[in-house]
Amino acid sequence: MSTILISSAKLVLPNHALHGEVIDVLIKDGTINRVGKKLEIADKDVHIIDGSGHIISAGFFDLHTNFGEPGLETKEDIVTGTKAAAFGGYTGVAVFPNTNPPLHSRSEIALVINTANGNVVDVYPVGSISKKREGKELAEMFDMKSVGAIAFSDGNHSVQQAGLMSRALLYAKGIDALIVSFAEDESIAGGNQMNEGEVSTFLGMKGKPNLAESLMVSRDLSLAEYHDATIHFTCISTKESVELIRKAKTKGVKVTCDVAAHNLVYSDEAVLGFDSNFKVNPPLRTNKDVKALLKGLKDGTIDAVVSQHTPHEVEYKNVEFQIAKDGIIGLQTTLPLLIKAGLQAEDIVNKLVVGPRQIVKQEMPLLAEGSKANLVLFSLGDKWIFDASSNKSKSTNSPLFGQELTGKVKAIVNNGQLVENR
CATH class of the missing domain: 2.30.40.10 (Urease, subunit C, domain 1)
Known part of the structure; x- marks a missing residue:
């Protein structure tokens, strides 16, 4: 060029x-x-x-992307993932530690950064909160931050131990790092397949109640407030979560949050056809939840929209809904979904360009x-x-x-x- x-x-x-x-x-x-x-x-x-x-505008920035590298390159590697990101309008992506091995030490963080070096899309690894994402022992967050980890999360494993999350928030505060919470109380969620409600009852499928998410949001907000620490919630999906975060912001709690683009467009009614491509976590919720999420976007409660890009090989999706893996690819379809959800150009820029960079303290491209x-x-x-x-x-x-x-x-x-x- x-x-x-x-x-x-x-x-x-x-x-x-x-x-x-x-x-x-x-x-x-x-x-x-x-x-x-x-x-x-x-x-x-x-x-x-x-x-x-x-x-x-300045390039889009995705706060929640899943590539397979290292270890799961048959799903997506950094080359193909960044190509999808580029065609989706992204010039920066934060990749989550849902890999094998997880991004839980400086060596995995360095591998991602070195592999992505020189790419048209900047790749920022998110390190694990706990070793092996097992939720038992804190990972070496300082070491990972020193080589380029942009934030810390256990990915699609929610930290179940309140004590561990408390220590993570306190430690992250000391090193000026960001903790990202994926909010799900697994004892309430029960490993179930879709949202709990009228549709799950009609289909005869066990559901995940909104309570599984809102309980964990409430817990982590309390911990963040107690430590005066910063916390970010990724992929919130319920009306209750929006209300909890809205109230916490008015109290001065240092909290931000994002929502996956597909949760702004689809409700649990999409599951009626048993299309496993609609199986995501958090699950597609009710129309009331969708409306609450859109309202949260407009009033500033929700700071950013993410793709939650989660690629899978065909054998993990072309199966019965109950045994299919969670997730959809979303890097190239986030913009069309936001347009379908009714967002205008300035809304899109605020939620794909400005908000994400502010959350992770990245410099805003000036144009x-x-x-x-x-x-x-x-x-x-x-x-x-x-x-x-x-x-x-x-x-x-x-x-x-x-x-x-x-x-x-x-x-x-x-x-x-x-x-x-x-």
């Missing part, structure tokens, strides 16, 4: 002087050279990208002259089909596979590299 001109795109980036204006952006050797209206370019070798009818180019160009109205030719992930476990979607990423620029979705 040498010289690129993105022309006639609407800038959406809060606090930018040209927010809401239609602008041109000239990029030379990975650095923003000029930003303005109707730029005149003398360079004949410039690569022009027509941004008419598109939104330009200003002289700054490193880190941006996304996307459309709210362009349609495309999510199928084998457009999917960049190794896996295909998505209920959206084969469907026409609205909302498309046209290009990203980061680390001196350009990825275009033609």
